[in-house]
Amino acid sequence: MPLTETLPIGADTAQWNVWGTVARVVVTDPAATDEAAALVRDELAAVDLACSRFRADSELRRLTPGRAVAVSPLLADLVAAALRAARETGGDVDPTIGAALHGLGYDRDFAALQGFGDDRDAGAPHGLGYDRDAGAPHGLGYDRDFAAVTGRRVGPAVRVFAAPDWRSVRLDDGRLTVPTGVLLDLGATAKAVAADRCAALVARRLGVGAMVALGGDIATAGAGPDGGWKVLVQDRPGDPAQAVRLPSGAAIATSSTAGRTWGHLHHILDPRIGLPAPRVWRTVSVAAFSCLRANTLTTAAVVRGRRAAGLLRGVPSRLVTPELGVVRRGGWPS
Structure with missing residues (x-):
């Protein structure tokens, strides 16, 4: 679970725990904070009811296999x-x-x-x-x-x-x-989609600039603050940290092999073998113009390991090795 966090930028922030991570909503008008948080809470609840793998009443769990x-x-x-x-x-x-x-x-x-x-x-x-x-x-x-x-x-x-x-x-x-015997898990993309949907919803309904962070998945929408949204990119305490600025409408995602772990396992699987991908990268962060796109690339880069360079060619990305070395590609700022 990456600890990518928004830095204080003068706009009020709502924050709470959800899905084993932290949800944060930042808006350019502090007066809209409570209403923005309510919109995001409702949207996240709808996403959870639609696709949670962990609740028997979710729409995903109630599908009839093979039909x-x-x-x-x-x-x-x-x-x-x-x-x-x-x-x-x-x-x-x-x-x-x-x-x-x-x-x-x-x-x-x-x-x-x-x-x-x-x-x-x-x-x-x-x-x-x-x-x-x-x-x-x-x-x-x-x-x-x-x-x-x-x-x-x-x-x-x-x-x-x-x-x-x-x-x-x-x-x-x-x-x-969904074929019989297949269990869908949308965890690799649903949180990023939710961040995109929530940021767009707040900006559209309230007419404010909005940044929504769901753990390591951050999306923005509407007119942002002067100079862009300031974001701290860091995984675990003590890991390399860097503050970056996102232009309005941009997104950033971080995938980690150090977070969401149990025992000696982590949650990013190589689908070809059904086991956690080797820890070639501790974290991968990508900036894009949708959180879904950014998260798709970070997850795939973790799975590809040493072959991630081709995938990320020309993409603003930051990769951290298990030894905490930092590799920047595609114009990611120093």
Whole structure:
């Protein structure tokens, strides 16, 4: 869970906990703060009810597997965004990893999950047979060198699971078909989409400049303050920190392998193997003109690891190594 934070810029800020992270709403007119916060709370509640993997009454959980089901415009937008991210990244960001996340122990809201991974010596969920010294979940059959598990060398075409991927999900004219055996998880994109939607909603309804930050996903809309929105980019306390300014309408996202962890696992999976991506990067931050686009790139960059350079060519981005070295690309400011 990145600790990317808005810095005080003179406009009042509303702040509360949601989805295992912190929601912040900043507006250019302090008199609009309470109303802006109410709009964002309502929108986040609607997103949660539409697509939460952790509540039995969510629209996503009530889908009938293998059948085309008419869904709400909100869920259709959220699924369309996830499928677009998958298509644009060649499957590096794949919403069909829900079963893999569940199997690894990410089976409840992260705020509830945090309590059971606090003992570092306990490691990951023992029900998976996670051997801390061996470093792989035995219960999933990943109990030796990956080449030995697959019987061949590791390559981008190798898949551990025979389950369908994002290309098997169909969304046509508001009707969604999810294959039997596939559990959708929109976590890689829904928070970013929510930030975009909330910022636009506040600016449109209240006629103010707005910045909405949901953990590491930050979106802006409307006329911002002079000089732009000032944002502090930092993951964990003690990590490299940098203040940057976002022009009105811009967004920034940070993906982390140090946040949202339980035991020795983190939440960004490589869809091709159904396991957390190697920690080549501690964090990746990207600036773009939608939070969805920024988050799509940060997540895919974590998954690609050392191959992230090609993905981020020409994109303002900041990558932090596990040793806390900083790599800037695409015009990211020094």
